[in-house]
Amino acid sequence: MEEGLLPVPPRSREQAFEALFRAHQLAVLRFAQRRLSDDAAAWDVVSETFLTVWRSWENRPTDSGETLPWLYAIAGNAVRNRHRSDVRVRRLTARLSAAGSVAGPAPATDVVAHEAVARDHARWALDQLSDRDREILTLAVWEKLDLPGLAATLGISPAAAKMRLHRARRHLQDLIAAPPLVPAPSSVPGRRS
Numbered sequence: 001m002e003e004g005l006l007p008v009p010p011r012s013r014e015q016a017f018e019a020l021f022r023a024h025q026l027a028v029l030r031f032a033q034r035r036l037s038d039d040a041a042a043w044d045v046v047s048e049t050f051l052t053v054w055r056s057w058e059n060r061p062t063d064s065g066e067t068l069p070w071l072y073a074i075a076g077n078a079v080r081n082r083h084r085s086d087v088r089v090r091r092l093t094a095r096l097s098a099a100g101s102v103a104g105p106a107p108a109t110d111v112v113a114h115e116a117v118a119r120d121h122a123r124w125a126l127d128q129l130s131d132r133d134r135e136i137l138t139l140a141v142w143e144k145l146d147l148p149g150l151a152a153t154l155g156i157s158p159a160a161a162k163m164r165l166h167r168a169r170r171h172l173q174d175l176i177a178a179p180p181l182v183p184a185p186s187s188v189p190g191r192r193s
Helices: 012-036 039-055 063-097 109-118 121-128 131-141 147-154 158-177
Strands: none
Touching: 012 039, 012 121, 039 063, 063 147, 121 131, 121 147, 131 147, 131 158, 147 158
16 A cells, blocks of 8 residues: 555545546547547446446545546556557458358448538647647647646656657648648538638
8 A cells, every 4th residue: 555545444535536526527528529539438438437447546645636647547458458459340340241142231421521521720730649649639629628637647747748749739730721631611612601
């Protein structure tokens, strides 16, 4: 057991966990929703996050200011695991489809093209960033983490977080200043503004 942490009686542990869950479940859910396209998957990430919290209760931060970054780090791992799993499923489906075992509908090119055109320029620029740049920017902006929170979530020093955030912001500004690769939605023929 870590120095300074007293053993928590089972009932008190349950109550403390419930209080932690109530206080932070929506923040973890929003974190997951912004990274996943499916609400059910986001709720799964919340469940996985708090299951991990329960299992590692003795390792929780003692400073309340470190709790949310700790939860985001756990949720980020769960999101990355889900993305890896999705990639494996898509690869397997593609292999099975190529072998003739799975016959799925062909993608509707009109829908795909319409979705590409409908994206705004800022989202396009954000998508062009590396995963590292996108992650630190979304943690700073969407999750409203300060430098110590970013450092704790990413497992780096505050100085490294400051430098990484600065570089990511500069890269995003450069991308936004560049013309988009797709036409803006208002310039699509036959579309009304």
